[in-house]
Amino acid sequence: MKKLLTVIITTGMMIFTVSPVWSEDSDLFSNAGGIESLRGQVEVSTVNSAEILKREPKDQQLIDRNYVQQPPLIPHTIRGYQVNLNANKCLSCHSFKNAGDMGATKISVTHFITREGTTLSDVSPRRYFCLQCHVTQADAKPLVENTFTPVDSLR
Amino acid sequence: MLKLLKRLWVIMKSPSTASMGFILVIGFLGGIIFWGGFNTGMEATNTEAFCSGCHAPIVKEIRETIHYSNRSGVRAICSDCHVPHNWTDKIVRKVQASKELVAFAMGTISTEEKFKERRAHLANREWQRMKENNSQECRNCHQFEYMDFSEQGKRSVSQHSTALASGEKTCVDCHKGIAHQLPNMEGIEGW
Numbered sequence: 356m357k358k359l360l361t362v363i364i365t366t367g368m369m370i371f372t373v374s375p376v377w378s379e380d381s382d383l384f385s386n387a388g389g390i391e392s393l394r395g396q397v398e399v400s401t402v403n404s405a406e407i408l409k410r411e412p413k414d415q416q417l418i419d420r421n422y423v424q425q426p427p428l429i430p431h432t433i434r435g436y437q438v439n440l441n442a443n444k445c446l447s448c449h450s451f452k453n454a455g456d457m458g459a460t461k462i463s464v465t466h467f468i469t470r471e472g473t474t475l476s477d478v479s480p481r482r483y484f485c486l487q488c489h490v491t492q493a494d495a496k497p498l499v500e501n502t503f504t505p506v507d508s509l510r
Numbered sequence: 511m512l513k514l515l516k517r518l519w520v521i522m523k524s525p526s527t528a529s530m531g532f533i534l535v536i537g538f539l540g541g542i543i544f545w546g547g548f549n550t551g552m553e554a555t556n557t558e559a560f561c562s563g564c565h566a567p568i569v570k571e572i573r574e575t576i577h578y579s580n581r582s583g584v585r586a587i588c589s590d591c592h593v594p595h596n597w598t599d600k601i602v603r604k605v606q607a608s609k610e611l612v613a614f615a616m617g618t619i620s621t622e623e624k625f626k627e628r629r630a631h632l633a634n635r636e637w638q639r640m641k642e643n644n645s646q647e648c649r650n651c652h653q654f655e656y657m658d659f660s661e662q663g664k665r666s667v668s669q670h671s672t673a674l675a676s677g678e679k680t681c682v683d684c685h686k687g688i689a690h691q692l693p694n695m696e697g698i699e700g701w
Contacts, residue, residue, distance in 0.1 A: 413663045431665065435575055442692040447701050
């Protein structure tokens with residue numbers, strides 16, 4: 356009787372330890388329906404190693420627009436530029452008043468229009484925070500392939 | 511009282527019985543201790559900890575700027591920019607600063623709200639000071655003669671090789687708020 360019990364327990368334990376024959380990766384892969392995320396096939400709890408930090412190039416050529424309504428990109432670094440209630444560093448070069456002296460691109464008059472359609476004499480509050488639309492570009496490779504082609508007028 | 515003063519005067523005037531050597535050694539050592547103590551005391555008022563006693567919000571602001579955190583790890587503290595390095599100028603500034611002790615006693619900027627209200631006044635005064643001394647405290651580290659235009663961004667070159675080179679403008683004319691949040695810039699030249 357005692358012998359039989361030991362045999363049952365050991366067989367049971369053997370089945371239990373050997374049973375996961377499939378690897379964890381293939382299980383995850385099949386669960387995801389064969390799709391791999393940018394993060395790779397790893398458990399949610401696994402922390403990926405961080406990408407190397409990307410740098411903003413100090414000065415670039417003007418960056419062409421890819422679609423007509425695209426806010427132009429910022430082709431220079433903007434570290435420490437303050438845009439807040441007290442000051443707007445961007446406008447110290449790009450405003451109508453200063454653009455000429457600084458050799459900078461003027462902001463367009465569309466920035467003077469309020470949401471009711473009234474044209475003001477200076478930047479409309481809704482257009483004051485430049486970085487809501489205009490952004491710098493880091494020196495980074497695209498994460499996925501992109502086949503986007505601009506419209507004819509921009510090509 | 512007058513009698514006491516008279517006696518002191520006599521003591522001070524009459525030659526002492528101590529040897530000349532002894533008097534010289536005492537005077538020399540006393541001088542070292544006094545001068546060392548004076549300098550140490552003055553250095554203590556140049557530390558960040560001392561400045562932040564009153565200007566606490568400002569000390570916090572510098573942390574995200576390039577004068578605190580940057581690629582090479584060289585950093586500037588308050589006194590590097592706000593206290594002249596040249597000895598005579600430093601003494602003049604320190605004497606002027608004794609006025610700030612009154613402000614401390616009165617609690618002129620004792621809260622963050624009070625400080626924000628006074629920020630424009632403080633900033634304007636400091637900009638004026640630096641304009642008058644040709645941004646000397648900037649130039650203690652950033653010397654025009656050693657600027658390599660080939661290493662600068664094209665926007666920097668276009669300003670430095672013209673307005674700065676000709677002496678028409680000085681550093682602080684453009685570089686405002688490089689280590690602090692700016693006050694309301696309405697009406698300030700160039701803004």
